[in-house]
Amino acid sequence: xxxxxxxxxxxxxxxxxxxxxxxxxxxxxxxxxxxxxxxxxxxxxxxxxxxxxxxxxxxxxxxxxxxxxxxxxxxxxxxxxxxxxxxxxxxxxxxxxxxxxxxxxxxxxxxxxxxxxxxxxxxxxxxxxxxxxxxxxxxxxxxxxxxxxxxxxxxxxxxxxxxxxxxxxxxxxxxxxxxxxxxxxxxxxxxxxxxxxxxxxxxxxxxxxxxxxxxxxxxxxxxxxxxxxxx
Numbered sequence: 091x092x093x094x095x096x097x098x099x100x101x102x103x104x105x106x107x108x109x110x111x112x113x114x115x116x117x118x119x120x121x122x123x124x125x126x127x128x129x130x131x132x133x134x135x136x137x138x139x140x141x142x143x144x145x146x147x148x149x150x151x152x153x154x155x156x157x158x159x160x161x162x163x164x165x166x167x168x169x170x171x172x173x174x175x176x177x178x179x180x181x182x183x184x185x186x187x188x189x190x191x192x193x194x195x196x197x198x199x200x201x202x203x204x205x206x207x208x209x210x211x212x213x214x215x216x217x218x219x220x221x222x223x224x225x226x227x228x229x230x231x232x233x234x235x236x237x238x239x240x241x242x243x244x245x246x247x248x249x250x251x252x253x254x255x256x257x258x259x260x261x262x263x264x265x266x267x268x269x270x271x272x273x274x275x276x277x278x279x280x281x282x283x284x285x286x287x288x289x290x291x292x293x294x295x296x297x298x299x300x301x302x303x304x305x306x307x308x309x310x311x312x313x314x315x316x317x318x319x320x321x
Contacts, residue, residue, distance in 0.1 A: 112157065119153035180280060181233055188236030197243030204245055216249030217260075217317045224264050225271035225309055232277025234268030241268075250320070260320040267312040273305040274298050 109116075126145035131138050154161065171178060191197070200223070208215045223245050227237035242264065250260050272278045275298070282297045293299070 108157070115156055118156060119149045122152055123149045178280070181235070184231055184233035184236040186236075188231065188233070188239050191236070192239045192243055197240045200240065200244030201248055204249065208249055211253065213250075213253050213255075213321060214317055216245070216253060217255075217320070218313055220245045220250050220260070220264055221267040221309060221313045221316060224268035225305075228268035228271030229275035229277065232272075232275055232279070234265055234272060237268050237271070238265055250316075253321075255316075255320045260316055263312050263316045263320065267309060267316075270305045270309040270312065273301040273308075 123142070123145045126148055127138070127141045130136055130141035130144050134141070136144065150164065153159070204219055204223075208219055220241065223241045224234065224237055227241050228234045231237050242261065246260065246264060251257055272281060276283050276295070282301075283294070286294045286297050291297070
């Protein structure tokens with residue numbers, strides 16, 4: 091018995107006029123989130139989560155300055171949020187699930203299985219297992235942040251870091267290697283299923299099929315980068 095709320099309709103003429111006037115400047119607030127968060131986290135004592143909060147707030151103010159919109163419009167214009175629906179909290183839930191998996195000892199179980207397959211002291215095999223494991227587990231979980239803690243505990247620590255891998259370089263490459271799995275899984279519903287629904291695509295897996303070749307190339311690139319830069 092839940093119905094969609096009343097959405098404020100936009101004037102098409104006004105929308106097209108603003109789009110032509112702003113042009114590519116409309117992307118500046120979104121891109122500034124990453125830039126500001128990186129600067130705050132790098133040059134202040136604030137942790138990463140606080141840096142993202144600060145960056146989001148400043149980017150919202152920047153959006154107001156660029157678009158000349160009223161603050162009330164940020165609350166009234168929630169069409170995208172209503173379209174996304176419950177998927178908007180999926181990343182947080184999956185990240186929490188990753189913590190539960192780690193606490194339950196899934197990482198230790200994965201380590202015991204991998205140790206019987208990977209030759210002892212083989213750095214390349216460890217790197218391949220780390221990157222591929224991140225991609226596969228991300229595809230299963232739907233979120234690289236959920237997979238990171240589990241795969242790092244089970245594969246990264248004993249088979250990459252223990253063999254001399256740089257924790258900073260290898261960790262960040264492992265996380266982005268996991269994103270290769272995000273590109274090819276329906277579990278990442280907000281990335282792969284929702285766009286197909288919003289665009290009314292006939293093939294509901296069309297987004298995944300289009301991204302799969304690039305995901306494979308990116309995964310190979312991550313293995314090469316981790317092996318050459320991480321050691």
